[in-house]
Amino acid sequence: xxxxxEQLKAQIIEALNFEDMTPADIDTDAPLxxxxxxxxxxxxxxxxxxxxxxxxxxxxxxxxxxAIFQSVRTMAEYIQANRTK
Amino acid sequence: MRVISEIEITPTxxxxxGKPIAVETTGEKMLVELYRxxxxxxxxxxxxxxxxxxxxxxxxxxxxxxxxxxxxxxAIILANRSASIKNDTDYMDTISDGxxxxxxxxxxxxxxxxxxxxxxxxxxxxxxxxxxxLDKPEDLEQILLSTFNIQPSTSALAGWCECSYAxxxxxxxxxxxNN
Numbered sequence: 001x002x003x004x005x006e007q008l009k010a011q012i013i014e015a016l017n018f019e020d021m022t023p024a025d026i027d028t029d030a031p032l033x034x035x036x037x038x039x040x041x042x043x044x045x046x047x048x049x050x051x052x053x054x055x056x057x058x059x060x061x062x063x064x065x066x067a068i069f070q071s072v073r074t075m076a077e078y079i080q081a082n083r084t085k
Numbered sequence: 086m087r088v089i090s091e092i093e094i095t096p097t098x099x100x101x102x103g104k105p106i107a108v109e110t111t112g113e114k115m116l117v118e119l120y121r122x123x124x125x126x127x128x129x130x131x132x133x134x135x136x137x138x139x140x141x142x143x144x145x146x147x148x149x150x151x152x153x154x155x156x157x158x159x160a161i162i163l164a165n166r167s168a169s170i171k172n173d174t175d176y177m178d179t180i181s182d183g184x185x186x187x188x189x190x191x192x193x194x195x196x197x198x199x200x201x202x203x204x205x206x207x208x209x210x211x212x213x214x215x216x217x218x219l220d221k222p223e224d225l226e227q228i229l230l231s232t233f234n235i236q237p238s239t240s241a242l243a244g245w246c247e248c249s250y251a252x253x254x255x256x257x258x259x260x261x262x263n264n
Contacts, residue, residue, distance in 0.1 A: 017131040017190070019117070042132075045189035053186045 005076045012072070015050045016043055028073045036071075044069060050074075056084035089240075092143050094256040101146060105205060116142055123149060125206065134172035136165075137203045138249040143258040144204045144242055153185035158242040158260055160211035161201045162232060164219045165247035169197040200246060212236070215246030222257065227232045233263040 007041060009023035017040070030036035033044070051057040057079065059065060068078045090249060092101050099106040099119065110118045115137045120130050124145045133141060148157065176191040193199065198216035205214050213236050217228060222245040229243055244258035 009232075015190075019131045020128070042189050042193055049186050049188065 001076060001080065004080060005072055008076050008079070010048070011050055011054060015046050023049055025043075026072060029071050032071060032075075047075070049060050051079065055079050055082075057082050086233065087264060089260040089262055090147050091244075091257070091259045092147050094139060094143055094254070096252055099146070106146075111230050113138075119146070123241060127201075132171070132190060132225040132249045133203060134175070134191070134199075134248075135247065135251070135254060136169055136172065136197060137194060137200040138255050139248055140200035140246045140258070141203050141207065141257050143246070144208065147242065147258060147260055148208060152234060156240065157208055158240045158245070160232065161204050161210055161212075161237065162202055162217075162225070162227070162229060162241050162243040163215075163246045163258070164217040164222070165197065165226045165245060166218065166220060167247060167249040169195055169199070171248045171250055171253075184245045184258075204242065210242075213241075229261065239263050 005028055006023055009026045009028075011022065012018070012026070013021050027036065027050075032038050032047075036084060042064065048059050048065070051059065059068070088104055092099070094100075096112045096115065099108055099115075100123045106119075108115050108118055114134055116135070119142045119254075120127075122136070123142065124130065130138060130141060144161075172191060172194045176188060176195055179186055179191060197218070198214070201214040201216050204210065213232060215232075217225065219225060225243065225245065229241065232241070240260060240262045242258060243261050244256065246256045246258060248254040
């Protein structure tokens with residue numbers, strides 16, 4: 001799980017163009033939206049595309065996103081349980 | 086119309102009011118270098134496409150220049166010839182042959198007038214904001230005259246802001262007063 005979390009952090013940095021940031025700068029349990037990383041709705045769409053592109057996960061239920069994108073850890077847990085690649 | 090301040094940016098040079106600003110990098114890396122030097126407090130810069138980065142940096146340097154230490158522009162009027170073609174092709178690459186992962190972050194910049202919005206948000210400019218697709222920079226003058234005649238704008242951030250390919254861009258942007 002820890003390896004997946006580190007990999008996911010690097011992918012988030014690349015997908016969202018956080019050029020000044022390293023994986024160590026991202027708190028695994030901090031909120032992704034609002035406080036914490038302060039992501040916006042376009043970033044949310046990028047994360048959905050990232051899950052599809054890198055892990056073969058298609059989010060069919062938009063309501064599920066709120067729980068999945070709570071933090072890097074919740075994202076990683078969802079990926080581990082649902083990945084197809 | 087009176088030009089108060091002017092900046093010209095090419096992939097290898099930056100000239101502010103006739104004086105070169107020394108840079109250590111070129112092309113798109115130079116825009117990042119300028120961001121770190123003149124802004125540095127606006128992470129949204131890294132989400133912008135090259136056209137918006139170019140216009141944003143030009144505005145950032147111009148509006149921090151002491152000569153322009155007067156009421157901020159009330160209008161933003163920019164133009165170019167290639168619209169948002171560079172970002173459009175970047176976006177197209179995400180939906181071409183065999184891969185279909187359209188990037189929302191690229192999609193939102195597939196209009197050239199986004200750059201005027203980015204500057205307006207940064208500087209809270211609430212007057213006219215427009216972006217024209219023109220054949221050449223000279224064609225903008227008549228538009229500026231018309232804008233100053235019709236709109237109550239007293240000053241404008243106006244000029245040419247072009248990015249046609251990766252690392253190929255040109256901006257000549259001025260602060261113009263209508264008096």
